[in-house]
Structure formats: C-alpha cells, structure tokens
Amino acid sequence: xxxxxxxxxxxxxxxxxxxxxxxxxxxxxxxxxxxxxxxxxxxxxxxxxxxxxxxxxxxxxxxxxxxxxxxxxxxxxxxxxxxxxxxxxxxxxxxxxxxxxxxxxxxxxxxxxxxxxxxxxxxxxxxxxxxxxxxxxxxxxxxxxxxxxxxxxxxxxxxxxxxxxxxxxxxxxxxxxxx
Amino acid sequence: xxxxxxxxxxxxxxxxxxxxxxxxxxxxxxxxxxxxxxxxxxxxxxxxxxxxxxxxxxxxxxxxxxxxxxxxxxxxxxxxxxxxxxxxxxxxxxxxxxxxxxxxxxxxxxxxxxxxxxxxxxxxxxxxxxxxxxxxxxxxxxxxxxxxxxxxxxxxxxxxxxxxxxxxxxxxxxxxxxxxxxxxxxxxxxxxxxxxxxxxxxxxxxxxxxx
Numbered sequence: 239x240x241x242x243x244x245x246x247x248x249x250x251x252x253x254x255x256x257x258x259x260x261x262x263x264x265x266x267x268x269x270x271x272x273x274x275x276x277x278x279x280x281x282x283x284x285x286x287x288x289x290x291x292x293x294x295x296x297x298x299x300x301x302x303x304x305x306x307x308x309x310x311x312x313x314x315x316x317x318x319x320x321x322x323x324x325x326x327x328x329x330x331x332x333x334x335x336x337x338x339x340x341x342x343x344x345x346x347x348x349x350x351x352x353x354x355x356x357x358x359x360x361x362x363x364x365x366x367x368x369x370x371x372x373x374x375x376x377x378x379x380x381x382x383x384x385x386x387x388x389x390x391x392x393x394x395x396x397x398x399x400x401x402x403x404x405x406x407x408x409x410x411x412x413x414x415x416x417x
Numbered sequence: 418x419x420x421x422x423x424x425x426x427x428x429x430x431x432x433x434x435x436x437x438x439x440x441x442x443x444x445x446x447x448x449x450x451x452x453x454x455x456x457x458x459x460x461x462x463x464x465x466x467x468x469x470x471x472x473x474x475x476x477x478x479x480x481x482x483x484x485x486x487x488x489x490x491x492x493x494x495x496x497x498x499x500x501x502x503x504x505x506x507x508x509x510x511x512x513x514x515x516x517x518x519x520x521x522x523x524x525x526x527x528x529x530x531x532x533x534x535x536x537x538x539x540x541x542x543x544x545x546x547x548x549x550x551x552x553x554x555x556x557x558x559x560x561x562x563x564x565x566x567x568x569x570x571x572x573x574x575x576x577x578x579x580x581x582x583x584x585x586x587x588x589x590x591x592x593x594x595x596x597x598x599x600x601x602x603x604x605x606x607x608x609x610x611x612x613x614x615x616x617x618x619x620x621x622x623x624x625x626x627x628x
Contacts, residue, residue: 254434254437256432256433262429269425290421298428302437303438312506316503316504
C-alpha cells in the first residue's frame with residue numbers, strides 16, 4: 239500500500255537524520271509511485287527499470303536539497319522528469335544516428351524492389367498489422383495494381399519514399415514469416 | 418525487483434545523516450552580501466566617477482541604477498531557486514527577472530530620449546564590455562560553484578540567469594566608475610552584450626551544472 243504524502247515527508251526527514259530503515263522504506267515507496275509514471279512514457283519494461291534505478295540514485299545524490307518542509311512528491315517528480323528527459327534525448331539521438339538516410343537507402347535498393355517473392359493474398363493478415371502507411375502502400379500496389387510512381391502521386395509522397403516504405407514492409411514481413 | 422532491492426540496499430548503506438543545503442533565501446542573501454562587498458572593493462580599485470553625487474541627483478541615472486540593481490537582485494533570486502530540483506516549488510518566482518528586464522528596457526528608452534542633445538561618447542568602446550566581463554568573472558565563478566553543490570534540473574536557464582546576474586554586477590560597478598553620460602555608448606557597450614552573455618550562460622549551465 240502506498241503511503242500518503244505526509245508520511246513520505248516524515249520518512250524523508252527521518253532518513254536525513256540517518257535513519258536507514260526509514261530511507262529504505264521511502265525509496266521503495268518512491269519506486270512504487272514512479273513506476274506507473276515511467277511505464278506510461280516508456281515502452282520497454284527494461285528501460286523503465288533502468289531509468290527508475292537511475293532516478294533513485296539521483297534522489298540519493300540530491301537528498302540534501304529537500305528539507306521536509308514542502309511536499310515530497312513535486313520534488314521527486316522534478317528529478318524524475320529531468321532524468322526522463324535526459325533518457326529520451328539520448329534515446330532519440332541514438333535513433334537518429336542509426337536511422338538510414340533516405341537517399342542512401344534509395345541508392346542501395348535493387349531496381350525490382352517493388353516486386354515481392356510471395357503472394358499478397360496469402361499474407362494480407364500480416365500486412366494489416368504493419369504500420370498504416372506501409373499497409374496502405376502494399377495494398378495499393380498489390381490489390382489495386384498501382385506502380386510505385388502512381389502510389390506516390392496518389393498519397394502525396396515521393397516515389398523513392400514509397401519504394402523505401404515498401405522495402406521496409408517486405409523486410410518486416412519476411413522476418414515475421416520466417417519465425 | 419531483485420536489482421531494484423540491491424540498488425536500494427546499496428543506497429541505504431551509503432546514507433548517513435546529511436547536511437541540508439541552505440534555503441534559497443539564505444543562498445540569495447549570501448550572494449547579495451558578497452556582491453555588495455565585491456562592488457565596493459572593485460570601486461576602490463577602479464575609482465568612483467568624480468561626478469557620482471551629481472549623477473545620483475539625476476532622476477534618469479537614479480532610475481537606471483535602481484533597475485540595474487534590481488536586475489542583480491532578481492536574477493540572483495531566480496538562480497537561487499533554480500539551484501533546487503523543484504525550484505523550491507516557487508517556479509513562478511524564477512521568471513521575475515523577465516519583468517525587470519522589460520522595465521529596464523523602458524527606463525533605458527526614456528534615458529535615450531532624455532539625452533537630447535546626445536552626450537558625446539567616450540573614445541573607447543569594446544573596452545567597456547571587456548571590463549564588465551572581467552568584473553563578472555569572480556561573481557559568476559562563485560555562483561556556479563555554489564549551484565554545483567545543489568542539483569539544478571533547469572541547467573540552461575540557470576546558467577543564463579547566473580551569467581546575467583554576474584554581468585549586471587559588473588555593469589553596476591562600471592557605471593559608477595566610468596565617467597560617461599553618453600547613453601548610446603552605455604547601451605551599445607554595457608547593456609547589449611548582455612544578450613551574448615546570457616547565451617554563453619546557457620551553454621555554460623548545461624556543462625557546469627551537471628550532477
């Protein structure tokens with residue numbers, strides 16, 4: 239059961255005087271109410287655990303800045319939000335670094351990239367589970383028979399972008415079907 | 418949960434009684450006291466302008482100095498709050514310097530209008546900005562050092578505000594030392610560089626206030 243805010247402040251005041259049991263209880267209670275906050279913002283459970291541990295370390299480092307005279311949760315959430323922003327910044331920077339430039343990918347695509355090596359009807363169930371744009375592109379190309387150029391004109395994308403989306407969709411489908 | 422329990426156990430093992438950080442008010446009062454002493458010592462070294470008493474009877478000069486001192490005070494207050502992760506739960510107070518700067522721009526605009534005919538500018542120019550920057554070094558270093566003992570979660574904003582506060586201390590000192598009545602010179606070489614200084618502070622804050 240999560241304690242009320244008043245108890246958390248008293249626990250912190252006790253912890254600041256060296257009461258280790260109060261400090262341990264406080265950290266456990268803090269982890270309890272921070273976990274749902276982080277779970278809503280991060281998809282992977284491992285990431286939630288890692289970040290939660292990092293936040294507890296930050297709370298430990300910054301505990302001298304909390305005197306128990308003001309509400310505890312805003313202080314904790316300020317630290318949690320700060321570390322979450324740091325984490326997301328690093329995460330998206332990594333994503334950008336590993337993202338392939340559209341132009342580079344276009345240069346490496348084979349000419350017949352829009353041809354698939356399986357029949358569309360047999361895998362339409364898996365296609366519907368793809369991201370919406372990829373599913374729409376494959377449906378237009380295989381159900382309605384449009385070329386990549388025609389699909390691009392219809393949905394307002396560049397032809398190269400349509401080819402890349404199709405290529406990525408086939409890659410995902412191959413991985414799914416090979417499992 | 419095992420990893421979490423291990424982490425908690427390790428933190429608890431490391432947790433002795435802690436010396437609490439001073440409240441933002443105490444921190445601010447310390448900074449203000451040091452700023453006053455620093456300005457006095459700087460004026461003893463640089464010398465006070467010979468017409469200081471005459472100028473202090475001028476309403477525009479008095480208003481300019483008053484608002485400049487208010488900028489020193491409010492930026493230091495903002496920095497003292499920004500040193501805490503939750504801004505001591507007084508986040509709106511950290512924005513007070515914005516209002517002071519708006520008032521400052523108004524006062525300077527009035528001073529510019531009142532300076533008619535324009536007073537002749539001094540021979541020197543960028544030397545004033547350099548002097549203010551040098552004067553600002555020690556206050557900036559002291560404030561950054563104080564803030565590193567705490568835990569700011571708005572490092573860029575805090576850095577910008579610290580540099581504005583330190584630069585304003587330098588600006589107050591030079592304004593009481595340099596014998597010029599040219600408001601155009603003062604705007605160009607004393608006050609406009611604050612923009613660059615604030616940006617430098619944003620960069621410094623991100624690096625120096627890590628924890």
